[in-house]
Amino acid sequence: MSDTGEEWQVARRRKGAARKSQSLQVPSVCSQEQLDIGKTVKRIRDTVSELRCEEFWHKWKKAGSAALSKPPVNRDNEGHADLQGSSKEGKLWQQLECVCYGLGSFSSCVSARFQLAMLLLLLEAEQIPLKDCSVYDPAFSTGERTVLSELGLTVLKENEEGKCLVTKPTLFYLMHCGKALYNNLLWKNWSVQRLPLMIIIGNSFNGMMDRTLEREFKRDYSYITQAVSVCEERQLPCPSRLIDVFSDTAVITFPTGSLNRLPQSTWAQPPEPQYQHCSDLEIIQRETQS
Template sequence: MQSEEWKIVQKKKTRQPTINVSPMIKKNHNFQYLNRDSKKKVYGNNVTQISSKDVIYFIEEKMKALNKSVFFKELKEMIYCQFLPPNRPTLVDIVCYGIGSIEKSNKSQYQFALMLLFKNIFQITGKVYAYDPVLSQVDIEVLTHYNVESIKINEKAKRIVTNQTLFYMPHCPLGLYNNLIKANWDRIKLKDIIIVGNRLEFYTERTTAFLESKAPYIIPISFLMILQSLLFPSTTITIPDNIFNDLCCQWFPIDKVDAYERDSEFWILKQELDEDPEII
């Protein structure tokens, strides 16, 4: 009787049958790849094939970890106070740039998991889009599983908004933020944007000449104070601190943007001298 009871284990009840994660993979979340394109990992003398089901399992585990964390609890409270109606109109879409390969990066899996939680918090009624030049076939399958539409071309973040949109851009190059703002350099469109990404005020610590040549749209945003930001709370020991460090929720308050409504010189399009070499 004892051996029969041992066969009915809790793992079999809780494991999602559609995922069927390899036990070897399940035990080794932080695996090392043989090379950039390989889908095989080495554990001692064993070589194991990774699939989209394995990556989905990793993401589900990270979503659970985030949900239980103090970091996410504080982040939710911040969002509820600042971003949900009646403070702002309802967000419709999410556009995700530069998240990396979900298949190949533990960091990308955490960032993607947080984006999925944002989708639920903001009750997104439109679509979720994603683009990164390093996305693999496994990544595309994972995106499809979560109803995230892969952007087929490199937009370089020059997407013009047509509704309230959350741009999810953790740790992207400076040029991408500049391109996004330039594409929507209009007092109506700017009010439809929330950016989750690097703290843009950080770049004002660089020389003005650098910003004028690489990212001229960062200068009026930071110096003229039409951008408002809330820094992410600190992560805890259960979540690596390099994943969400120095990230902000950033937006353009209506009253601050409208203050420049009649300033035609302010809204003149600016020309970059050089494109950011790190831009995707």
């Protein structure tokens, strides 16, 4: 998808839906020719160093490690995850992957740059190889995609709308993304076998519900509505000076025991979300072929 001013405005609305937008004067397009790749990479690494010295980062690190320190996942002969089958002690699941959606234009938005720096710190702390972290946002310019590649991350080429099917333990980093993206992710992995493979660092599901009319939330975001009762949320701290960057962020996990308490009918043929009643969907949908 090309980098247009319209896309930028939609992306800004999406990120602003979960928090107050910063009053930043930024260009709508940032091409590779305009963007100094080396300077931008250095700025991001400097921001990583700045965050590393923050007290709240150490609390994030501790909470993230607690969520990830689960028994490794075994698989049966058909490749399905067996979450109960291993009691071997170890740091966390082996070969953990990461997916990041919705960072925004980090070359021109201070909040997005801090969020990217935090992602890099989390990858380092959990020993996730940079190449095993996939990132995507329609707002990325050509230059920003180059910067992400220079940092070692894997830049996705297609808009998945959050519909990412997990096959192994995966950390999802979804800072201030639209509710539909979370809902799509849950729908795509709506089973007792797949949900426990996901760890989400993003907006609190309870917070989303509190900010939305209950009737509309249940109608439009049914998977988040159902997940609230069975997921575990650990609220992450946020200093007042970074309230626009990290507010209302939680580590969200899906314990197998909680999921098993739901009736089996919960998991039967879950319908794909349509959002026909949503006037402001908060995410950029993929272009459909005419």
